[in-house]
Amino acid sequence: MNSRNRLISLVAVVLLGIAAGVAVLLNGGNHPGGASSAPSPSGASAATGRGAASAPKPSAPAKSPAPQGNWVPTSSALADVCRSKLPAQALDTLGLIAHGGPYPYRSDGIVFENRESRLPRQSSGYYHEFTVVTPGSDDRGTRRIVTGGVGEQYWTADHYATFQEIDPRC
Numbered sequence: 472m473n474s475r476n477r478l479i480s481l482v483a484v485v486l487l488g489i490a491a492g493v494a495v496l497l498n499g500g501n502h503p504g505g506a507s508s509a510p511s512p513s514g515a516s517a518a519t520g521r522g523a524a525s526a527p528k529p530s531a532p533a534k535s536p537a538p539q540g541n542w543v544p545t546s547s548a549l550a551d552v553c554r555s556k557l558p559a560q561a562l563d564t565l566g567l568i569a570h571g572g573p574y575p576y577r578s579d580g581i582v583f584e585n586r587e588s589r590l591p592r593q594s595s596g597y598y599h600e601f602t603v604v605t606p607g608s609d610d611r612g613t614r615r616i617v618t619g620g621v622g623e624q625y626w627t628a629d630h631y632a633t634f635q636e637i638d639p640r641c
Contacts (some may be wrong), residue, residue, distance in 0.1 A: 593619065
């Protein structure tokens with residue numbers, strides 16, 4: 472094999488490595504052969520004036536973790552809350568998540584870092600956060616829904632101080 476063919480082979484191997492790395496990143500990097508995220512529509516909402524055409528696209532909406540009759544909490548350390556017991560605005564946000572938006576705030580769908588480790592530990596990029604509108608608030612308020620990579624959903628009314636896993640069966 473001459474030096475030109477070796478160079479071409481080296482470049483091909485490097486490009487394949489880069490492609491594999493990009494595939495891992497797009498797959499969330501934590502579930503080989505498992506569920507992957509697909510791109511979702513833009514998260515900007517013209518109706519609210521808070522979104523923008525240049526806003527980052529939120530993550531794909533979470534898929535149901537299991538049929539509703541077979542729901543199992545992801546962590547026994549977290550309390551759970553019946554979906555029907557959430558405020559109407561939280562149900563609105565869950566509906567937007569299920570449909571991939573549009574979301575009222577440009578930061579909806581961004582990665583939730585779980586810095587305080589109040590949710591089960593997962594790799595970076597696993598969780599995404601969405602605003603739950605707080606009536607009377609001048610800003611995003613303190614209420615959020617955080618979704619996990621395999622479909623789990625969490626509710627916080629106090630800006631991440633406490634979480635409850637949302638039980639979709641009730």
